[in-house]
Structure formats: C-alpha cells, structure tokens
Amino acid sequence: MASFFSRLFGGGSRQEPDAAPADSASLQEQDMTIRARPMKEGGQFRLAGVIEKTVDGTLRTRSFIRADVFTSETDAADAALRKGQQIIKEQGRLLFADAEDNRAV
Template sequence: MSFLKKLFGGGRSADSGPSKPKKQVEYNGYLISATPYKEGGQWQTCGTVSKTLDGIAKEHRFIRADRFADEEGAVDHSIMKGQQIVDQLGDRIFD
C-alpha cells in the first residue's frame, strides 16, 4: 500500500514537509517559529505565528515561495516573514 501511495502522489518524500522549529522568537506578544523544509534541493520559507487569545492557543501556518540554498538563510527569512505578518495583520490572522 505504501508503494502505491508514493506512486500516485499520496506519500511524502523524505526531504519535503515542515519540520520541527529551527528557531523561535517572541515578537509583540506572538511566538514566531521558523520551520523551513528542504524542497528540490533548496530550503523553503515556512513557519508559524502563534498566540494565546482568551485562554485559547491559536496558530497560523505560513509558507512562502522564497527559497534559499542554505538552511540558515531560510530560517532568518521565515522569522522576518512572521514578523511582517504580525505587523500587517495582528490578531486577524486567526480569523
């Protein structure tokens, strides 16, 4: 069954998909986590923005088209994109 999933696109390759946070920063009351992943030999910008509102943990996952040759560049860019999301949208990202 696993073979058929991979053959028809149901399986995930070893170098794709989000990973555990590589770096986390607190920013204006939000926790931004950089979770870049390797895709096609490059590192894809990816992360989460989370915050507790009225006692409920909220999380917004983002993926951007920006890719980097090295993981460190993708981590730094993911943090910067998370900060930009917070600055532009604030709590509306959880709507």
C-alpha cells in the same frame, strides 16, 4: 508473498512522506511567537513558519509558506522570522480576530 510482488513491480514502494518541518528558530514579537519551519525541497529550503498566540487559553496558529527558496536552512529560517514579523506588523491584532484555531495566512 504478495508484498514481495507488489514491491517488485512498483506497488509497494515504502517511501516515507516528508516529515513535518521541525522548528529551527523562534522569536517573540508582541504577545506572539514566530517559529521558523523551513521545508526541505530537493537541495533547497522553502521559507515557511508559524505564528502562535494563546487566546482565552487556546493556542491559535497561523501558518505561512512562501515561494522563496534558499540553499541554506539557516537562511530560510532567518527569512521566515523576518516574514513573520512583517505579517504581524501588517495584520496586527486582526491576525487572530477570527475564531479559527488554525489557518494559513
């Protein structure tokens, strides 16, 4: 009964949080994998992705989110793959030189 009242008066709104973006495309660059993960925001998609590399048997991940938004998920994924390539070209081996398993770039 309490849940009925809390929903009636706005306390029980059960909106699911946005699900983690699914990989929509991937690309091998050097010894790393770039995965596009466009994030849906309203009617648009924000450029986002991850760069992964296995170092000493441990999968390390570098995530990136940029301000660019696109009307199409495919366009956002393509841009994320290009951005991942750019990050790798700029940072190279230093991208995974620290001991962090996961961090944003």
